Amino acid sequence: MKMSPKVYTIGMLLSMVLGIIIAACAAPAPTPVASEEAAAPAAQEQAKSTLDIVKERGKIICVGNANLPGFGFLDEEGNFSGFDVDYCKAMAAAIFGDASKFEIRPATAKERFTVLQSGEADVLIRNTTWTMSRDTDLGMNFAPTTFYDGQGIMVRKDSGIKTLQDLNGASICVQTGTTTELNLADQMAAAGIEYEPVVFETADEVTTAYEEGRCDAWTTDKSGLVSRQTVLKDPSAHEIMDVTLSKEPLGPAVRHGDDQWFDLVKWVTFSTFLAEEHGITSENIDSFMDSTDPNIRKLLGLEGEFCAKIGLENDCFANVIRQVGNYAEIYNRNLGPDTVFNLPRGLNSLYTDGGLLYSPPIR
Amino acid sequence: MQQRAIHPSQERPPFWRDERVLSVISQIVVVGIVVGLLAFFYTNMVSSLREQLGVPIDYGFLKQTAGFDIGESLISYSRSDTYARAFLVGLLNTLQVAVLGIVFATILGIIIGVMRLSTNFLVNRIATAYIEFLRNVPLLVLLIFWAQAVFFKLPRIKEAIILPGPIYLSNRGIAIPWGIPTETWPTYTRILLGGLVLAIIVTIVLRERGKRTGRMPILSLWFLVTLIAVGIIGWFVLPQPPLVLDRPELVGFNTKGGRTLSQQFMALLSGLVIYTAAFIAEVVRAGIQSVSKGQREAATALGLTPFQVLRLVIFPQALRVIIPPLTSQYLNLTKNSSLAIAIGYPDLFAVAGNTILNQTGRAVEVFSLVMGIYLFFSLTTSLFMNIYNRRIRLVER
Structure with a gap:
């Protein structure tokens, strides 16, 4: 049973209109047209704290x-x-x-x-x-x-990095989706330091990359640095620099x-x-x-x-x-x-x- | 009443039993339900965003300052640029890896695919092992393997392997010498453009002569020869070479100068190429095998050399079978490049779907843009492959 294209088009249009009407009725839009009975339970649902x-x-x-x-x-x-x-x-x-x-x-x-x-x-x-x-x-x-925290930077003890200026040209590992990513960019721009950010999704990936020497430093909240330092292969080979990049109220x-x-x-x-x-x-x-x-x-x-x-x-x-x-x-x-x-x-x-x-x- | 009596077979049943009416109604209902559901979810999303969280859909954030840095970029980018520019950086990074990946995967795939058909036992088995192993390993596993077990394990930057060039090989990536444009570069690009036009003209002339004489030269070869000849002549005619070589050297923590292909980029590219090549090899093998044996025998009987048999008889016919599945492999490679996020390469998805999303919190806007861009890439690739497919398909008379 083949429909002529015209009938088909009209059918499609009709059904789309129908669909939109159904949706308009079903959507929880605050239309005053909606009947009292329908609106009351919805309101209760909203009010549930x-x-x-x-x-x-x-x-x-x-x-x-x-x-x-x-x-x-x-x-x-x-x-x-x-x-x-x-x-x-x-x-x-x-x-x-x-x-x-x-x-x-x-x-x-x-x-x-x-x-x-x-x-x-x-x-x-x-x-x-x-x-x-x-x-x-x-x-x-x-x-x-x-917990009042601040962003810090961890480096290898033997790298001789003491200040932010020492990090010029370095690769720095950072976790994405955090304020640390922004703070790092801000602080480095303010100090006029060029660096290569290497961004990973999880803290585990960041520390792996840092331990393998992909990055010269890695940065996150100081509490996070202290915490992750304990799970590094050789915690004593690393140190947290004496700089705080940001305010991090958690x-x-x-x-x-x-x-x-x-x-x-x-x-x-x-x-x-x-x-x-x-x-x-x-x-x-x-x-x-x-x-x-x-x-x-x-x-x-x-x-x-x-x-x-x-x-x-x-x-x-x-x-x-x-x-x-x-x-x-x-x-x-x-x-x-x-x-x-x-x-x-x-x-x-x-x-x-x-x-x-x-x-x-x-x- | 009278008509009914005369034509009982043409009597129309009531509409609820009329097959034609029912089929129309049922289709209307199905489309209505689908559209209704979509519209419901859309309005639900919009209203809950607006009313519950007070953040209506708005793309205005694209004009705001991004505020974060991106590790590698083909265009200049700094933290004070806009989100829109950050999007563009990610997009170009994706394009870079996709285009290079497609080129290398095709070359490697054809080589492996032809090896797979070799009568040499060792060559044949190596290709089979390659294909069977790589097709059955998840790409994500392969990528992380490349990143962590191969490129991370290269020497650290201070002990980098230095190859002549110099090329620095370290777990930061590969630093290679690279040309830097000089003042004469713009003139040189114009010379190259002229060379391209000349090459096209030469090809057309040769083809016309080939048609007349019946001896068709290898056109693509002549095209390349003309282009390269113009390029070389132009280089030496100019008062100053258009490019000077910039060599990388170790300064402080990293190499400076030249071009650095980062560890993440290399891991992503090699993972994608090696993985996709395994699929392309199978596509190529199937394509070649689809050409019937008689074709090869007939061509050989006509006195064509084995290379001519392959180039003039087998390959043109195999291409018809190869192109459609090859297109989908290209699309797969492009889409798979979004796994870059797992190894830290700033592609479109990593920059937009991760960092930008986090800084702005605008999930719907960011993802609609990201999906739209991938869709655009895929549709464009299909378009070109379809045009090519139409050109090479069997002309039916």
Whole structure:
């Protein structure tokens, strides 16, 4: 049965029009024409907050790193551990009273924002630098910085490179999709130094290329350099130059559009700072339960209903401290003197010790 | 009523049982569903981008400053150039590796394909082993092997192997001497253009004479001879050579001068060439075998030399079978070059789909551009190959 071309064309046109009409009806466009019944459940779907979704699911999903020892690392037994992972646990402890109700969704540097934006995860805690364009263009909201970092450069000890000027004409390995790629270009342009950037997708590829001598230097956040140095073949043959290329405030981020969830992430993070400020640790927390200090009573949920303001039970912060610990405990467990990294606290000390950690009061 | 009685066979059934109507309706429904689904996903994407994230689709970012450096580039590029220029750098890098890859893969593929048909046991087996091994290894594995196990393992730059030239061979890449244009270069390009015109004229004249006398000379040979002769004469006639040789030398961390073919570029090019050549070899073998034995025997009986048999009888017929699958191998090579990202070569996909995407966060815009560009490359390649295919196909009388 052969159709004449004319009939066929008309048929095609008709069906396209039909298709577009179907689509127009089906699309979640905010057309006022849509009937009341159809619009109501859609609106409810929209109104469902991230917290509701997390509670319903029974666990929080964090975008994390799987290969940065000290921050986010997948060990041989398949468990995630690290500084960022502990913050994910802290969120779980605050929401469910159980720090084990979390899941890490590992992502590369370039995937991380998409994973969060698409709603595949609830919060991004993956050594992510807070920058203006990420905060605005990418639709992110950044919770308080948990780790103040700066970009550094690693070179071979025997190369004799001491200053940025010594790097003139060198090949420098860098990971793509990071702020480090931009900082490197900016700093080198400012100093008028010519160099050859060699860009790889993962940190593993970068370190392989550097170790094989493809590059004279490689650059990333100083914490990352310290962390990766421990897994080089001969860690003592390399050193981190005494230059800092940039400010790298790392912290958790959430997507735009759910302020309650943003507040929750923000205040759970602050609570770890406050706990350290008041000297409350996971071990001695019970001795504070009869404290008379109003600041401590509010933090531990003994006075006022502050946790309710972020949609949680009254002992939310107490659970964080009990199960995960205060900032110092989290830091020392993952990066402190007892670990291979032995990173000095530096800027990551409380403001009372000359650092930058400062939490607004719970009031 | 009366008509019904007279022509019962022409009675039209109700439309829901009319095959013609049903076939039209069913096609309308299918197209409607497909278009509807596409439109739904599109509007869904646009609206969720606009309303949930507040970032509507906008290509304006292309005019912004890129802010990152690119390791190798055919045109001048610095961090203060725009994203659009960074796109162009990646595009040219892809083109560079694709064009060179196609040329070398074709040459290597034809050699291996002919070897595969050799009656010499050793030659035949070497070609078979080559094809069977390389066709069955994933390209990504091959590329990483080349990058990490071959080029990374070359000596470090300080202990570079120096071949006469000088050519520096190190795990940074291969630095070779390269010509730098002088003041007379523009004049020289005009001389070359004149030579090209002359070569075309010579070829046409020779072909016409060949048709008259019945003894057709090898036209492509004469074309090249004319062009090269003009090139050589032009070089020496000019007061100053149009190109001076720039030799690489080791300065500080890297070689300066000449031209450096980076380790990433060499790894990508060799991986693509060696892999695609295995497929092309099979295409060539199949093409040659498709020419019936009688053709060869007849040609030999006419007294043609073996080379003439190959050039005048076998190859023209084999080409008809070879060209269509060869086209798809060319397209594959071009598209496979996007695996460059795994070994750090800044091709279109690595620059745009990775770095630009990360710095701007504009996934839809960046990917639509990248896909459009690859599509353009592929369609252009097919177009030229189809034109060529039409020219060489059997003229039916």
